[in-house]
Amino acid sequence: MLRTFGATRTLGAGDFERVMQLCAQDPMTNVFVAARVQEGGLGFGGSLLGVEEDHLLTSMCWISANVVPVSCDDEALDVFASRLRRHRRRVSSIFGESEQVLGLWERLYRHWGEPRSLRPDQPMMACTTLPATQGRLIDPRVRQARIDEVDLVLPASAAMFTEEIGYPPYVGSDRDYRNLVSSLIRAGHTYVVIEDGRVVFKADVGSMAGGVAQIQGVWVAPDARGQGLAAPAMNGVVQHVMEVFAPVVTLYVNGYNEPALRAYDRAGFAQVGQFATVIL
Incomplete structure (x- = not known):
């Protein structure tokens, strides 16, 4: 044909x-x-x-x-x-x-x-080694979110989406977005660090197939940034994902986001490809 x-x-x-x-x-x-x-x-x-x-x-x-x-x-x-x-x-x-x-x-x-945003430079990164076996610092507070914590996770998820995409994930009722957040939590795919009753770190397993788990929605609360939280928290996520879900963990990140790139490097990720995104 x-x-x-x-x-x-x-x-x-x-x-x-x-x-x-x-x-x-x-x-x-x-x-x-x-x-x-x-x-x-x-x-x-x-x-x-x-x-x-x-x-x-x-x-x-x-x-x-x-x-x-x-x-x-x-x-x-x-x-x-x-x-x-x-x-x-x-x-x-x-x-x-x-x-x-x-x-x-x-x-x-x-x-x-015209698109809302054209992002041609997004390194796709992968980690294939357990953090614990490499001596990388793991934040012991990282855990899977519980379904009764939807009201804590929802603001963090919405804040991450708004920062990344440039507009909020919902206007008016949060029902559909809440259902999406809840489904990730029920699947055990949302990881959090909670301090003083609020989420200060969050990451989701967005896709999983063929021995690969792709992380998305990584977010650190603004007042907790620059304090060395991201890399140990990501190590905690990677350790659990590799032990429970898949031997390879990937993500992609905007090339201009230097703090995130540094954090992922410290968490054992290395670039293995190049992604691009057109936001409409």
Whole structure:
């Protein structure tokens, strides 16, 4: 099958194994899509488009509130861009491996207009060693949040989102956002340090698949910054995640965020790739 616009189709439950095999070619980069598929994404709403060549699945694009290209060359990006042009109002961000994201955005910006933010330099970092075995300092206060602590976690989550994205995660009712925060806590995917009845550090496991856990939503309370809290707290998160969930822990961070980069370096993370994000 030639790589033309006609080569793209919506993937479904019958494509599960092929989708996971393609994600497994680069499990650290593709953990978001792999996790969504494992959670049932192929069974709902036609969220994943695929490009085939000679009956082999060669490229994919996750399309929901987030757009994430997977293993896309220029021809595949052409195909997906042609399908995406009419989806602008449904999309809040494009993210993933930088060359693919920037290539896709180059094909879309004339149709979608100026983004809220374009972040082309986001080091993707990974940690593969247990902090305890490397003598890295671990904050003993780090633990999984409890479901009865939603009211403590919610303000920290909302503050992190607002700082990172530039606008609040909800206006008016917090019901939907509260449900999202609660679901992470129930899964044991939210880690906190609590002092004097408030969250001073928070991090979430946002995606997990193929032996990789991706950390997101890392936040330190403003009045606790610059005090050496972040690295030991991250060590505590990594130690538990590796022991319980996955042997590889990843995250990506804005290249201009030097304090975060220093903290992650002290927590044993090293750059293994390059991400980019377009916030719409």
